[in-house]
Each structure stands twice: as C-alpha cells, then as structure tokens.
Amino acid sequence: MSEARSTPPARAISAESLRRLRAHLGVLNTATLQRLDSTLPWYRRLTPDERSSLGLIAQRGLTGFLSWFERPSTSITTLLGEVFGGAPTELTRSISLQRALQLIRTVVDVVETQVPEIVQDRDQTLVREAVLRYSREIAFALADVYARAAENRGAWDSRNEAVLLDAVLRGEAPDEILSRAAAAGWNSGRGIMVIAGPTPTDELPARLAGARRAAVRAGYDLLVGVQSERIVLVVGGVTEPHRAAEVLTPWFGEGPVVHGPISESLVDAHRSAREALAGLAAAAAWPRAPRPSHAQDLLPERALHGDRAAVDVLVQRVYSPLRAAGNSLLETVDTYCQLGHSLEGTARELFIHANTVRYRLRRVTEVTGWDPLVARDAYVLQTALAVGRLHRSD
Template identity: 50%
Template sequence: MSDTSPSSPSDRVVPSGHAETLRRLEKSAARLAAAAITRMDESLPWYRAMPPENRSWIGLVAQAGIAAFTEWFRHPEAPQAISTDVFGTAPRELTRAVTLRQTVEMVRTTIEVVEEAIEEVAAPGDEALLREALLVYAREIAFATAQVYAQAAEARGAWDARLESLVVNAVLSGEADEGLLSRAAALGWSTPDRVLVVLGTAPDGDSELTVDAIRRSARHAKLHVMTGVFGDRLAVIAGGSDDPLHTARALIGPFAAGPVVVGPVVPDLLAATRSAQSAAAGLRACAAWPDAPRPVLADDLLPERAMAGDSTARDQLVEEIYRPLEAAGSALLETLSVYLEQASSLEGAARMLFVHPNTVRYRLRRVTDITGWSPSDVRSAFTLHTALILGRLAGSEQQI
C-alpha cells in the first residue's frame, strides 16, 4: 500500500539545526510507545477486550507511528508514505477487527502521550517547534488513517459485489448448494424463512448504480436482498416477506421498462432456485400476454409457460388443477368443460347438462374452492381450460 502525503513540503516545519531534539526523540521512542500502550489499556475498554494478537499488532502500529514521526521530523521536506510507514506493519485483517472510530481513538491517545512529553523530549528552546511539528504530523496521520480505511472499504466492497454476483448467479443457474449458504452469510444474509426471486430488464448505464438503487429500495421496505445485473437482465433475491407482489412493487423502481416477473415464495435460499426458474420461464413467456400486469406473478403465466415448453408449468397445472378436480368427481370436470365450451354461459351449460343453472353455479363455486381459479373470470377461465387440456393429454399418455 502506498500513498503520497496530502500536504506539500512548504506546509511543513523544517527543524534544521535541531539535532539534540532529534536525538532525544529517537532515544525516547520506545518509552513513548510503551506509555501509549499503557494509556490505551487504561482508557480504552475495547482495547482491553481484544485478543492478545490484535493488541500486539496495535502496539506495533503505535511504535511505527512514533518512529515515523521521528523520521518525518528528521526529513520533513522529503515526500513520505505515512500510511505505509505506520499501518503497513499491521495485517489487512486488522481493519476488520478495529473500526475507524477505534483507530482514531488509538491515534489520538498516542499523539496525546507524545504531546505531554514534549517538555521532556525537546531540547531547550525547541518546545514550540516540536509541538508545531507534532500538530502537522497529526494532520498527516489523520489523512493516512482515512485513506487506509477507504482503501480497505473499497476493496471489501468490490469483493462483496463479486461474491454477491456469484451467489445470485448460482441461484439463477440452479447450482445452489450448501456452500452457497456460507457465501451468503459472508454477505450478511440473515437467512429469512421466506424467499422469492424477481426478474426483469436491467436499465442502461452503470450496473453498480442499479444495484445501489435496489438496495436503497430494499432498506426502505425492510427487505433482505441480494441482487445483480447479468447482461440485460436484473435479478433480485428478496427475503423477509410472504407477499410477492408487495415485495416486487417495493423493488420495481430501478427496473427498466418491460415485464417484471415474480417467482413463488419458497422457504429458504437453497429453494430459491425453484423461484428463479419459474420467474425466468415467466419472463420468456410474457410476450404471449402483452397486457400482463407489471409486476406479474410467475404462476399467473402458467398457461403461457406451458405453451412455451415449460414442463414445470405443465406439471403444476395438471397437479394443482386437473388432479384435484378429477378426485372431486367427474361432475365438476364435466361441468367446467361444458361451461367453458359454452362461452361461459350458465344457461347454455345447464341446457347441455340437463340441470338447473343453480346447479351449474354451485359446481363452479366448488371448482373455485378447490383450485383457487374462478371460471367466471376470463383470465382464470383460460388457465382452467389449459389445465383441462393438459390433464386429458396426460391421461391419454398414461393409457398408451
């Protein structure tokens, strides 16, 4: 890690001819570092609570800080890489164990210890010079501290973005496994018990801005999300809500114009592959329903998905609609079939079945209770009709 000092040489104090002060400063460096560590142990509870290894690294940082001040005092006109001189002694992992606030407290404590020793360390007549040099150096250290943490945050953010993209891509591609859970946990995913996937078109421009917009919307809606842009597709894994349409509406702002499809709610992240596959199939089939709402549930696109070759949709229509009606008795299947063939006319269906229209009405209510789809609604009638066709085909295949 390297940097250049934020100030120019002309801003600095040039202590030429003050060799005695420099000699005293060099001699006192180890003692001042030890005093700084003692002061931290007395006044900083977080330091006392740290593991011995981290306290040891912080001690080295304090020693390096005082040594760097001594070298800076010796050659103030030379460009210095303070962040390398001071923080380069500690491992990168220390920026995760020690917060920026704690580092500021550590630096402040060390500077205070050195400042209190100025009368003792400085040669007679050099007290003001050393104090002024320490003030300028404290500013340099503040800039260096900010830069170290900014670089660490930038690197961590880039790594997190890549890891998040890998997690979302694994869910979309159906490659979710137990390792996915540990990677998601590293991103702060809190394992909500309700998860769904939202897919749509990504807007033009910087994908990072799109991802940030999704995260802002998620925070406002109190949702857990992982998201990514893959080509022209924007994918969001959302957790924490059992209302898929409400979730999608809360996140829909950053999506580009075009259909936005919401997969079904599943119990956890590993099952999110199922939600993603349904949403992807729905997105492909949306062209067959130009007037589809935005967002639209993948399950509302079951007929189009089935016609587009989605075997999952075909099985779902047969298992969730045709089989329950078949199990309820042939009268319901026959009544539904005739009603749909008679252009949804109660009277026409009653004449064809030789029953009273109220009987047809009762049986259709039973169809709604069993399947959740109302034959009187045009869109639901289309779904029911498709399920009947697929169910009959499945039955004929079994007989062959």
C-alpha cells in the same frame, strides 16, 4: 503522496532537543497507551492481540516521527511503510477508519502535551508544527489504506455474490452453495424467494443501490444479478411473498416483474428461480398482468410458452382433480367457457337447470381453487382443460 506536503521544517532542531526526545520515547509510548485505555472505550474491548498490534503501530508512529525529524531527507512515504509494516490489512479488519483516526489523534495529543516538557523552549514551536505535518501524512496514509481495503472488499464481494447467485440459479451442489453463502455473509436460512424483472435503461447503479437499501430496511438478505436485459434478485428472510415483491419492484425497469414461490433454503431456491424466470419470459402474453405478479398467476401464459412445469401444475391441480370428481364438472366448466360464460346458455346446452350449473361451478372452485365466474380464473381453467387433454393423448 506528494513530497511537497512532507517537506520537513526549514530550521533544524537542536541536538539537545533530539537527544531528549530519543530518551523519552519510552515515556511517550507509555503515556500514549495509557491515554488510549482511558479515553477510548472501544480500545479496552479489543482482544489482547489486537491491543498489542495497535500499541505497536502507535510506538512505530512515534519512532517514525523522530527518525523523520532527525533525517529530513528521508522520504516520509518510506517511514509510513515502516509505521504500518504488515499491519494495514489486519488494522482494517480490527477497527474502522474512524477509530484508526482516533488512535492517531490520541498519539498526537500525547506528543503535543508532553513535548513542551521535553525539548528546549526554542524548539517547542518547531516540534509542534512538525507533529502536525507528520500526523496529517499519517491520516492521509490511513485513508488510503482503508480506501484500498474497501475497494478490494467490494470487488471480492461482487465476484462472490455473482458466483453464489449463479450457483443458486443453477441448483448446484448444496455444499457449494452453502460455503459460498457463508463467505458472502448470507444470514437467512429460510424464506428464500426469487424476483425477476427488466433492467432499467438508465441509472442502473443507483437502482441497484436503492434495492439493497430497501431490502436492508425491510429486514431481507439480498443477492443481485444483472443478466443483460433482466435483473434477478434472490431475497432471504421472506414471510410474505407479495409484500417482499412490492418492496423491491420499484427498482426494476419498466415492464413486468415476476416472483416465484418461497423456497425453504438457498439450496432449493432454484425452483423459485425457475418459476420466476419462466413467468417473466411469458408475461408479454398478458399485458394487464399486475406488477408484481406471482409466477403461479401466469400458468396459462407459461404453458403456451412451452414451460413444462406450468403444464404439470395445470394438469395436476386442475384437470386431474376435475376428472376425478366426475365428468359432469369437466363438461360443465368446458361448456360454460365455450359459450361465453353464460349460465343460461350452459343450462340449455346441458339440459339442466341454471341452479345446477351454479352448483357445479361452485364445486369447480372448491376442487381447483379457481372460480369460473371470474374471467381470469375461467381462462386458467379453460387452458388447463386443453393441456390436460393433450397430456392424456401423449
């Protein structure tokens, strides 16, 4: 803060006016507290300790003004430190910058109203000008206090978010995750989903800010992690996975975006993260994959990429149920895939009627959830048969 701005008035105030101001400090302070209580509804809702703290700041402001006015050589920066004392941190926690400025404005209004009745007539203009200069310095000081507090909070929040996200992805101890989630202000207890996609090549801060705004508008909690060439989002409060993924996908860079299944809590979210990241790693094998894609839609690619979890799903949800249903289903779907998805060719190969092939393929859909008549589903089934046979041979 430059000393040029805080230069005191050229003509000194009279000794009599100074004496009167000192004698009326208590009156000015009482009038200020009464004005705060009558004009600022938020002040009345504060706790007694908070009101006392703000009242003390107002009193120090009046005393500091008089000290500066009596001793023009005193640095106003030093006086501002005396005004706020150890209060800035508590002040920023108790009230917003807007309310803090309302507090200072109220003090100034009271002084401007009361001073004409206190000082000598010849000093009134001088005092008013000094009050304006002093209040301006107080306002600048307040803005600086709040700006520094915001920077510190932002830096702390970023560090805490990064540590929390890392703990979630690693699946660390529940107490560690929950304590850090509480510190980060995480509100979602259920409906946690992880989304992964490429990092934008430009405007990264704007993209991340846009993702946060989109999440807030949609009612989601959000953790953001930038890991070199990919962004990982942990989204809370999700009820419809695909809708949440569609809301946040535009903020990723060009390329595939993959989301995992919903987890019940942050403690379990590492499972969703594992699937999302495995799907993203394997997505290049399916250039026509929708954007966004569910990690379960990429099971064949994940299995080919060496994801053991995908292999287990294909074996447990496709191969084993088909094998348990009888060799006819396995044989039929295998032959159907091998012969280019031809019903007639499959019927000839197995010496059965085409309607029997249709019936068996419908049974495959009922057993597994994947329809052999759909090309993509047939690929999933064919991959499942291959990994299932390999699994049996292990």
